[in-house]
Amino acid sequence: MDPKPEALDRGDSRLRHDEGLLGAARAFFDRVRSGDLGMLPVLVGLVVISTVFSTLNPVFLAPNNLVNLLFDAATVGFISLGIVCVLMLGQIDLSVGSMSGLASAMIGVLWVNMGWPLPAAIAAALGFGALVGLLYGVLLNRFGMPSFVSTLAGLLALLGLQLYILGPTGSINLPYASVLVRFGQIYVMPDWLSYLLALLPGAVLVYTGLRTMARRRAANLSSPGLSVLLVKALVLTAALLFAAYYLNLGRGIPWMFGLFVALVLAMNYGLTRTQWGRSMFAVGGNAEAARRSGIDVRRVNVSAFMLCSTLAALGGILASARLASSSQQAGTGDVNLNAIAAAVIGGTSLFGGRGSAYSALLGILVIQAISNGLTLLNLSSSLRYMITGGVLAIAVIVDSLARQSRVSHGRA
Amino acid sequence: MTLISAEERGQPILRLRGVSKQFGAVSALADIELDIHPGEVVALVGDNGAGKSTLVKVLAGVHQPTSGTIEFMGKPVTLDSPSKALDLGIATVFQDLALCENLDVVANLFLGHELSPWRLDEVGMEVRAWTLLRELAARIPSVREPIASLSGGQRQTVAIARSLLLDPKIIMLDEPTAALGVAQTAEVLNLIERVRDRGLGVIIISHNMEDVRAVADRIVVLRLGRNNGTFPADTSNHELVAAITGATENSVSRRQARKQQEAQE
Numbered sequence: 125m126d127p128k129p130e131a132l133d134r135g136d137s138r139l140r141h142d143e144g145l146l147g148a149a150r151a152f153f154d155r156v157r158s159g160d161l162g163m164l165p166v167l168v169g170l171v172v173i174s175t176v177f178s179t180l181n182p183v184f185l186a187p188n189n190l191v192n193l194l195f196d197a198a199t200v201g202f203i204s205l206g207i208v209c210v211l212m213l214g215q216i217d218l219s220v221g222s223m224s225g226l227a228s229a230m231i232g233v234l235w236v237n238m239g240w241p242l243p244a245a246i247a248a249a250l251g252f253g254a255l256v257g258l259l260y261g262v263l264l265n266r267f268g269m270p271s272f273v274s275t276l277a278g279l280l281a282l283l284g285l286q287l288y289i290l291g292p293t294g295s296i297n298l299p300y301a302s303v304l305v306r307f308g309q310i311y312v313m314p315d316w317l318s319y320l321l322a323l324l325p326g327a328v329l330v331y332t333g334l335r336t337m338a339r340r341r342a343a344n345l346s347s348p349g350l351s352v353l354l355v356k357a358l359v360l361t362a363a364l365l366f367a368a369y370y371l372n373l374g375r376g377i378p379w380m381f382g383l384f385v386a387l388v389l390a391m392n393y394g395l396t397r398t399q400w401g402r403s404m405f406a407v408g409g410n411a412e413a414a415r416r417s418g419i420d421v422r423r424v425n426v427s428a429f430m431l432c433s434t435l436a437a438l439g440g441i442l443a444s445a446r447l448a449s450s451s452q453q454a455g456t457g458d459v460n461l462n463a464i465a466a467a468v469i470g471g472t473s474l475f476g477g478r479g480s481a482y483s484a485l486l487g488i489l490v491i492q493a494i495s496n497g498l499t500l501l502n503l504s505s506s507l508r509y510m511i512t513g514g515v516l517a518i519a520v521i522v523d524s525l526a527r528q529s530r531v532s533h534g535r536a
Numbered sequence: 537m538t539l540i541s542a543e544e545r546g547q548p549i550l551r552l553r554g555v556s557k558q559f560g561a562v563s564a565l566a567d568i569e570l571d572i573h574p575g576e577v578v579a580l581v582g583d584n585g586a587g588k589s590t591l592v593k594v595l596a597g598v599h600q601p602t603s604g605t606i607e608f609m610g611k612p613v614t615l616d617s618p619s620k621a622l623d624l625g626i627a628t629v630f631q632d633l634a635l636c637e638n639l640d641v642v643a644n645l646f647l648g649h650e651l652s653p654w655r656l657d658e659v660g661m662e663v664r665a666w667t668l669l670r671e672l673a674a675r676i677p678s679v680r681e682p683i684a685s686l687s688g689g690q691r692q693t694v695a696i697a698r699s700l701l702l703d704p705k706i707i708m709l710d711e712p713t714a715a716l717g718v719a720q721t722a723e724v725l726n727l728i729e730r731v732r733d734r735g736l737g738v739i740i741i742s743h744n745m746e747d748v749r750a751v752a753d754r755i756v757v758l759r760l761g762r763n764n765g766t767f768p769a770d771t772s773n774h775e776l777v778a779a780i781t782g783a784t785e786n787s788v789s790r791r792q793a794r795k796q797q798e799a800q801e
């Protein structure tokens with residue numbers, strides 16, 4: 125019998141072959157050492173935060189508190205997901221807080237005051253968000269206006285518009301019985317569905333993993349091996365099943381959080397598995413190189429800003445649902461910073477070209493856990509602001525240090 | 537190989553007439569005339585700052601010429617964006633390579649031209665990447681490492697491989713062997729001959745006169761942004777240096793004379 129032909133990608137004798145579980149672990153530690161931290165800091169952060177807060181106040185880990193935490197996390201989470209898009213390009217949107225506030229005001233004014241049907245009001249708010257994003261994109265493309273400046277101007281202008289359309293009363297209550305408010309406050313998944321959904325990611329992981337393995341083997345390429353895949357899927361499924369079980373001890377998993385996770389997964393697919401996502405990484409890494417490869421950099425810029433503002437509007441709409449009101453306070457305070465901090469804490473680099481949709485999910489859990497824990501301790505918002513600011517600073521330092529380490533390890 | 541005259545080759549792939557490029561007050565290119573025929577290797581030589589890279593960038597759609605006309609396959613074209621040039625079949629290896637350091641080799645090779653845009657075919661792209669790199673006898677251990685972790689020569693190989701991906705009609709290589717080792721340089725020169733034999737046009741920029749004479753059918757000299765003569769491949773070093781520097785009496789000839797004198801003493 126012929127000896128097994130060498131895999132196409134295993135021809136170089138200098139390459140260490142990380143096979144099986146041990147190999148995967150070794151490759152992981154190598155990556156972390158060279159500054160490719162990925163999700164590690166945020167997972168460590170979550171464990172530390174839960175330990176600290178639950179020792180200070182055991183209510184923190186109570187199922188219903190966590191359910192509330194997920195309700196709150198989702199609204200800012202949508203905004204953070206949009207921030208991931210602009211950070212990926214090395215840009216920033218400082219106006220997401222104001223945009224979300226304006227969207228929330230539009231819901232109150234159009235739907236409650238003017239009697240528009242709810243879907244029309246939502247579409248109008250989302251559409252306006254898209255327009256604002258388009259404007260930022262055009263300002264960047266046409267006039268080379270740094271997004272830092274254009275969105276800072278937007279921050280003020282959109283806030284002004286929010287105050288203007290709300291008028292002197294300044295606050296509009298949304299009807300409690302409406303679908304929107306119930307979606308933002310009450311609707312949770314039935315238990316059976318939550319367990320089913322908890323099984324899904326592991327199953328999909330195994331299915332796509334096996335398919336890729338088969339395709340790679342057919343193409344004479346090496347593949348990471350079955351054991352790694354199965355362990356990953358098992359750990360993931362166990363963790364999700366436990367989370368579902370624990371949350372179902374309380375009210376259950378909010379539909380709103382479900383929608384957020386669904387959008388995170390969709391964004392992850394877009395960023396990692398489509399040409400558009402590849403272009404996002406390329407433009408963030410080296411815009412001129414991307415242009416010379418034939419990528420329409422302008423269109424990529426516009427798409428990122430439009431997604432960001434639209435998601436900010438969505439976050440604002442759901443925040444008004446969560447509070448059952450559209451007010452002058454919506455979108456102000458720490459909303460902006462929380463959304464940006466979440467993306468950075470989750471591992472999306474401020475320097476562009478590096479990040480993932482999951483960073484919005486994990487980052488917002490960290491931010492919301494801190495905020496929720498501090499509220500449970502009856503700390504005032506002044507202290508909450510200071511602590512959140514400190515956490516953001518730490519996240520940025522970790523980002524910068526990791527980047528330096530990547531540069532010195534030749535993986536920038 | 538017998539030298540065929542330009543007329544016998546049929547119409548040129550690229551024809552430049554009076555192409556000029558101004559950067560503010562600096563006139564980087566002035567009245568450039570150039571024809572590239574199918575199956576022809578044209579070497580573009582000139583001193584630093586002569587305008588070679590600028591000319592390549594104009595043809596790659598990176599810069600727009602200030603004046604002049606460019607004809608591609610007999611039709612006048614405006615190369616107003618890199619994608620336009622790529623779509624026509626003009627592939628370029630830029631002097632600064634223009635790679636995305638945060639992306640891996642496969643992603644860089646297929647950048648802007650990924651297989652199945654809505655569901656990236658990673659396996660297909662990786663296989664094609666290995667085939668291309670094999671063709672270039674590249675020494676790249678893994679195509680799934682970010683470009684940042686590669687050496688200068690390896691990056692250059694990736695950039696060259698990328699230019700071949702789209703089955704271009706003409707390839708422009710701006711100092712493609714500057715960072716390459718001996719074996720790799722020979723591979724690239726072999727490659728240039730192979731693509732020439734496939735009927736592609738090749739423009740190569742190099743400071744290495746030996747390499748230039750080894751592969752070029754014609755040598756075009758640029759000096760201070762202007763055409764300064766076209767020479768056959770067997771032109772003597774002395775003559776070429778004179779055209780490049782603009783004088784028979786130049787630092788290169790003086791140095792040679794001094795060396796000769798030292799040897800005689």
Ligand SMILES: Nc1ncnc2c1ncn2[C@@H]1O[C@H](COP(=O)(O)OP(=O)(O)O)[C@@H](O)[C@H]1O
Pocket residue numbers: 559562563564582583584585586587588589590591
């Ligand atoms: N983007 C630019 N802006 C202004 N001047 C430029 C630019 N690119 C090139 N130049 C100028 O054009 C001239 C030719 O440069 P270049 O084409 O890079 O030369 P070569 O590649 O032959 O060494 C130089 O004087 C250089 O300073």
Ligand SMILES: [Mg+2]
Pocket residue numbers: 588589590631710
């Ligand atoms: Mg040059």
